[in-house]
Amino acid sequence: MSVISEEHVRGGSVFKDISADDDDWQPTEIESLCMNCYKNGTTRLLLTKIPFFKEIILSSFSCANCGWTNTEIQSAGRIQEQGVCYTLKVKTKEDLNREVVKADSATTRIPELDFEIPAFTQKGSLSTIEGLLDRAVAGLEQDQAVRRATHPEVAEKIEEFIQKLRKLKEVENEFTLVIEDPSGNSFVENPVAPQKDEALTVTTFKRTVRQDIQLGIKADDDLDEEPAGNDLETMRNEVLTFNTNCPECNAPASTNMKLVQIPHFKEVIIMATNCDSCGHRTNEVKSGGATEALGTKITLHITDPSDMTRDLLKSETCAVIIPELEFELGMAALGGKFTTLEGLLKDIKDLTVSKNPFICGDSSTADRIQKLREFGEKIDKIIVGELDVHVLLDDPAGNSYLQNVYAPEPDPEMTVEKYTRSFQQNEELGLNDMRTENYEEKNNVPARPGQV
Numbered sequence: 001m002s003v004i005s006e007e008h009v010r011g012g013s014v015f016k017d018i019s020a021d022d023d024d025w026q027p028t029e030i031e032s033l034c035m036n037c038y039k040n041g042t043t044r045l046l047l048t049k050i051p052f053f054k055e056i057i058l059s060s061f062s063c064a065n066c067g068w069t070n071t072e073i074q075s076a077g078r079i080q081e082q083g084v085c086y087t088l089k090v091k092t093k094e095d096l097n098r099e100v101v102k103a104d105s106a107t108t109r110i111p112e113l114d115f116e117i118p119a120f121t122q123k124g125s126l127s128t129i130e131g132l133l134d135r136a137v138a139g140l141e142q143d144q145a146v147r148r149a150t151h152p153e154v155a156e157k158i159e160e161f162i163q164k165l166r167k168l169k170e171v172e173n174e175f176t177l178v179i180e181d182p183s184g185n186s187f188v189e190n191p192v193a194p195q196k197d198e199a200l201t202v203t204t205f206k207r208t209v210r211q212d213i214q215l216g217i218k219a220d221d222d223l224d225e226e227p228a229g230n231d232l233e234t235m236r237n238e239v240l241t242f243n244t245n246c247p248e249c250n251a252p253a254s255t256n257m258k259l260v261q262i263p264h265f266k267e268v269i270i271m272a273t274n275c276d277s278c279g280h281r282t283n284e285v286k287s288g289g290a291t292e293a294l295g296t297k298i299t300l301h302i303t304d305p306s307d308m309t310r311d312l313l314k315s316e317t318c319a320v321i322i323p324e325l326e327f328e329l330g331m332a333a334l335g336g337k338f339t340t341l342e343g344l345l346k347d348i349k350d351l352t353v354s355k356n357p358f359i360c361g362d363s364s365t366a367d368r369i370q371k372l373r374e375f376g377e378k379i380d381k382i383i384v385g386e387l388d389v390h391v392l393l394d395d396p397a398g399n400s401y402l403q404n405v406y407a408p409e410p411d412p413e414m415t416v417e418k419y420t421r422s423f424q425q426n427e428e429l430g431l432n433d434m435r436t437e438n439y440e441e442k443n444n445v446p447a448r449p450g451q452v
Helices: 006-010 093-097 129-141 144-150 152-168 209-214 229-237 305-309 341-354 366-383 423-428 439-443
Strands: 028-033 040-050 054-062 069-075 083-090 099-102 107-110 115-117 125-128 175-181 200-205 240-245 252-261 267-274 281-287 295-301 311-314 319-322 327-329 337-340 390-395 414-419
Touching: 069 125, 083 093, 093 129, 099 129, 099 175, 125 129, 129 152, 144 152, 281 337, 305 341, 311 341, 327 341, 337 341, 341 366
Parallel strands: none
Antiparallel strands: 028 040, 040 054, 054 069, 083 175, 083 200, 099 125, 107 115, 107 175, 240 252, 252 267, 267 281, 295 390, 295 414, 311 337, 319 327, 319 390
């Protein structure tokens, strides 16, 4: 049995970047029971890091007695603050080759077949769309021999459904694959990155109490009341600090929070976290007001390197578009940020190039790596003013901002457009189901005895 070396433990590198060139970093081998023949087999564990996927544990079991093998992947990182849902329109056989990281907490659905794999019924896996279908077929076929002997009618219906699943691999008709993961640790490949994938929709959502319980998260029963007027005035003048954990190394850290009034805009909440253990720093911006009645689209024509110093507020609901590069960064990507235009472009480069998991290891191809490197070079040219482009901030909630250096006069290189949101945008913001009519009247009615 191999063990994790003392040198790695001393250096704090329990999880190491995945690499085929490091001969010293070998899997840990553990003798374990084979669940097929009930004799001893070997389990190999590898603790590693995949860029953007955080830390993972790869495990592989093999039995020399019966030949049975099994592999699985488990997330070793922290549970994300929001869940994630990937909706993929599978239109061609090439879509079946998309790589997928499916956590054990993810639910997989194919609406056209009314088929669902509930959460925690399968171990986490690193596979492809075709691999997910094959795994589902193998699971349904597992007890077919027993069913044919005991319940032949049920076995026949399951066989018919298995054939439907197998037929999906021919992609004769378009079908939809939905992966919903409340832990936020599942991913589906975008093969045209950094361009927008028209077939793939990524949305984030707030977990329910039931999902928090399933993930083992302890919910707080006591809800803090909204600060009164004097408390809000105190928050405007002070920096509040509260304890949290680092999103990278999970060590205790502190988060600073401050209410800031942006000139010619509105009030926002800036939250910054600094970790003394690993040096990680992050900042996040939340809107201090309500969703605006109209969406906002800001278009800036970059004509000079000095434009990179413009202050910029990107809310969580804001999409970033660079038409000349055919690039679009969807809602929720990068989260909320209060930075400069240069800082936003550098974050986009890091997300699409430096931290892209599908340009590393066996999943990378020369064409894909070259295309992403060229995109990174174009971003660098924009920053130094060598490329003439437009940057669009499209925020249906109306809570994003780009500095007007000519304020209060109009900026000749920037246009701000207000527009009416579509039904789909209201749906994504949760506004279609929100009812506020007579809210204050209902809220002021005294409760009857026994009524909450």
